[in-house]
Amino acid sequence: DGGITQSPKYLFRKEGQNVTLSCEQNLNHDAMYWYRQDPGQGLRLIYYSQIVNDFQKGDIAEGYSVSREKKESFPLTVTSAQKNPTAFYLCASTRTNTEAFFGQGTRLTVV
Amino acid sequence: GENVEQHPSTLSVQEGDSAVIKCTYSDSASNYFPWYKQELGKRPQLIIDIRSNVGEKKDQRIAVTLNKTAKHFSLHITETQPEDSAVYFCAASEGGGFKTIFGAGTRLFVKA
Numbered sequence: 001d002g003g004i005t006q007s008p009k010y011l012f013r014k015e016g017q018n019v020t021l022s023c024e025q026n027l028n029h030d031a032m033y034w035y036r037q038d039p040g041q042g043l044r045l046i047y048y049s050q051i052v053n054d055f056q057k058g059d060i061a062e063g064y065s066v067s068r069e070k071k072e073s074f075p076l077t078v079t080s081a082q083k084n085p086t087a088f089y090l091c092a093s094t095r096t097n098t099e100a101f102f103g104q105g106t107r108l109t110v111v
Numbered sequence: 112g113e114n115v116e117q118h119p120s121t122l123s124v125q126e127g128d129s130a131v132i133k134c135t136y137s138d139s140a141s142n143y144f145p146w147y148k149q150e151l152g153k154r155p156q157l158i159i160d161i162r163s164n165v166g167e168k169k170d171q172r173i174a175v176t177l178n179k180t181a182k183h184f185s186l187h188i189t190e191t192q193p194e195d196s197a198v199y200f201c202a203a204s205e206g207g208g209f210k211t212i213f214g215a216g217t218r219l220f221v222k223a
Binding site: 030031033035040041042043044045048050056090092094096097098099100102103104105 | 117142143145147153154155156157160162200202204209210211212213214215216218
């Protein structure tokens with residue numbers, strides 16, 4: 001069953017702590033993305049990757065880091081430098097100029 | 112880079128009426144324009160898309176129009192139903208096709 005999987009569904013972060021959100025796809029898509037969604041807001045691009053070992057900053061990359069060591073995986077680390085990390089995070093993947101498939105999202109809360 | 116603006120941010124219609132959501136984009140090289148529907152607490156899912164070589168596309172009650180010259184595209188939903196209530200996002204793929212930029216979303220309420 002092909003798809004894109006994010007984990008965990010809920011994540012709690014303490015002040016000053018780094019946390020990593022997982023995103024895995026078995027759709028053989030080249031491009032993967034991370035978006036942040038705040039309540040009542042749109043989707044803002046954090047990072048995207050077109051190929052393995054290459055990624056680009058989106059509009060709100062500060063305080064986040066990513067890696068793309070495998071085609072299937074694109075983990076996002078929310079660092080302590082991100083001062084307002086509480087949000088809903090969505091991972092997506094696409095082929096060139098085609099539909100984006102989204103994971104079910106991770107809701108991150110700072111406690 | 113690409114910038115996508117979407118209007119209105121909120122839209123309330125009576126069941127059976129039509130709803131129209133409009134988007135503009137800035138990058139003339141963009142050539143793929145999808146629309147996504149996100150129900151409460153769920154992931155966005157594609158409902159219709161259009162490519163730059165086409166001016167209009169229809170799928171049952173949903174249609175999308177594209178004006179390349181003016182750089183705007185619109186979503187039209189006819190005979191709206193309560194289950195159409197959701198947040199709708201437009202998007203544009205920047206030149207090269209990898210970087211997809213989303214509009215801010217429109218929250219549609221369909222009143223029964």
